[in-house]
Amino acid sequence: MIKTLIFDFGDVFINLDKENAMNHALSLFEIDSFSEEMVAFNCFYEQGLISTEEFIDFYLGNFPDLTEDDILYAWNCIIKDFPEHRLEFIKNLASEKKYQLILLSNTNELHIDLIKEKISFYEDFKNCFDVFYLSHEINLRKPNADIYQFVLAENNLTPETCLFIDDTEENTIEASKLGIHTWNINPKTEDIINLFNIKKELF
Structure with missing residues (x-):
C-alpha cells in the first residue's frame, strides 16, 4: 500500500x-x-x-x-507557467491527509527565486507538502542514489510504500533500484492530476 x-x-x-x-x-x-x-x-x-x-x-x-x-x-528561460489546476490537485490531496507528501526537486537558487517572483501561489504550493526538498539546499542531486536514501532515512520510509513521480527516466530508474515505486510521467501526454487513474494498480 x-x-x-x-x-x-x-x-x-x-x-x-x-x-x-x-x-x-x-x-x-x-x-x-x-x-x-x-x-x-x-x-x-x-x-x-x-x-x-x-x-x-x-x-x-x-x-x-x-x-x-x-x-x-x-x-x-526554461521556467514557464504553473497551471492552477495542478495547485488545486495538490491542495486537495493535502487536505485529505491520506498520504505523506514530499517534494524532491533538482533546482537552484536562481530558478527558485524566479519562480517565487512569477508564481503568486508558490508559498501555498510549498505548504501542501510535509517535506520540501530542493537539491541546492540539501546538497544532493537526482539521480544519485544518495538523495533517495536520504529521503527514506530522514522520514523513516519503507521503499515499497513510496511512489516517486518524475519526468526524467534516469531519475525514476535509480529510485526503482531501491525498491521505490515510480511513475516516469510524460509531460507532453500526461498530467499529474490523473495520478490515481494512471497508477490505480498501486492504490
Whole structure:
C-alpha cells in the first residue's frame, strides 16, 4: 500500500521548456554541446556547492563577450507557467491527509527565486507538502542514489510504500533500484492530476 507520494517539481507541477532553453543556450554560446566542465558546474550549482555569483562568474569567464543578463536569461528561460489546476490537485490531496507528501526537486537558487517572483501561489504550493526538498539546499542531486536514501532515512520510509513521480527516466530508474515505486510521467501526454487513474494498480 502506498503511504508516501514523492513528487518532482519541474514538468510535474510547473511547466518547463527544456528543448528551447537548450537550443537558446547552444546558440548563445556558439557551441554544439555543453562541455564536461559546463555540465559539472551546472551540477555543482544544483547541489548548492557553488554560489550564484560563482556560477555566473564561471560563464562570464568562459564567454567574455556575454553579459550577466545574457547568462541569466539563458539559464532562466526554461521556467514557464504553473497551471492552477495542478495547485488545486495538490491542495486537495493535502487536505485529505491520506498520504505523506514530499517534494524532491533538482533546482537552484536562481530558478527558485524566479519562480517565487512569477508564481503568486508558490508559498501555498510549498505548504501542501510535509517535506520540501530542493537539491541546492540539501546538497544532493537526482539521480544519485544518495538523495533517495536520504529521503527514506530522514522520514523513516519503507521503499515499497513510496511512489516517486518524475519526468526524467534516469531519475525514476535509480529510485526503482531501491525498491521505490515510480511513475516516469510524460509531460507532453500526461498530467499529474490523473495520478490515481494512471497508477490505480498501486492504490
